[in-house]
Amino acid sequence: MSYTWVDYYKNRGTKPRSELREALPYITTGTNALDLGCGAFVESRYMLEKGFSVVAVDPEISLSLYLDDITNDNFTFECVPVQNFDFPKNEFDFVCANYSLPFVTKRKHRFIFDSIYESLRPGGIFAFQLFGKYDQRNVWWRNSLCFHSEDEIMELISKFELVDFDEAQHFTKLAGGKQNFSHVYRVIVKK
Numbered sequence: 001m002s003y004t005w006v007d008y009y010k011n012r013g014t015k016p017r018s019e020l021r022e023a024l025p026y027i028t029t030g031t032n033a034l035d036l037g038c039g040a041f042v043e044s045r046y047m048l049e050k051g052f053s054v055v056a057v058d059p060e061i062s063l064s065l066y067l068d069d070i071t072n073d074n075f076t077f078e079c080v081p082v083q084n085f086d087f088p089k090n091e092f093d094f095v096c097a098n099y100s101l102p103f104v105t106k107r108k109h110r111f112i113f114d115s116i117y118e119s120l121r122p123g124g125i126f127a128f129q130l131f132g133k134y135d136q137r138n139v140w141w142r143n144s145l146c147f148h149s150e151d152e153i154m155e156l157i158s159k160f161e162l163v164d165f166d167e168a169q170h171f172t173k174l175a176g177g178k179q180n181f182s183h184v185y186r187v188i189v190k191k
């Protein structure tokens with residue numbers, strides 16, 4: 001039996017990611033947020049609690065199960081892949097893509113980064129993670145995930161101002177319980 005997103009959402013827990021908590025203090029322009037590849041709305045809920053308006057995007061149909069108790073009027077969910085999302089221009093103060101861009105076809109990344117840039121207000125923040133080439137998932141799941149070099153990431157963010165760039169390599173347990181050598185770039189940039 002293969003591990004599905006439904007299993008992942010169940011195992012993910014309810015604690016917002018440190019990557020989100022680290023990015024929030026850099027946001028100074030307003031409270032409009034876009035959560036790309038939002039999963040089970042853990043980070044979206046946290047941002048709503050902090051007073052943000054949130055647009056959440058993810059193509060996974062099973063996520064409707066997690067929507068019932070989100071009654072905040074400042075929340076919208078669009079069940080589409082990020083490459084099909086109609087990015088509004090000059091709209092967001094914060095865009096996050098927490099561990100979702102590695103699941104998007106690499107050839108769409110240029111278009112997605114340009115669209116994010118256009119959708120941010122001047123001074124807006126974008127926080128994301130991408131997997132590096134040495135990540136063990138590059139052996140197991142090389143056809144369904146994408147992996148980047150530092151140079152490739154620098155090229156993708158060339159229009160932005162770099163705020164924080166962290167490269168980490170260590171053993172971790174994945175949400176499915178599998179031991180993995182992880183190679184992850186954690187990046188925060190500003191328009």
Ligand SMILES: C[S@@+](CC[C@H](N)C(=O)[O-])C[C@H]1O[C@@H](n2cnc3c(N)ncnc32)[C@H](O)[C@@H]1O
Nearest residue numbers: 037038039058059060081082098099100103104
């Ligand atoms: C590892 S999960 C991360 C979910 C959440 N951001 C978190 O940190 O827990 C990756 C998410 O990316 C979503 N995803 C996969 N392909 C996508 C795409 N083309 N556009 C947007 N999201 C996508 C999956 O449905 C899944 O919810």
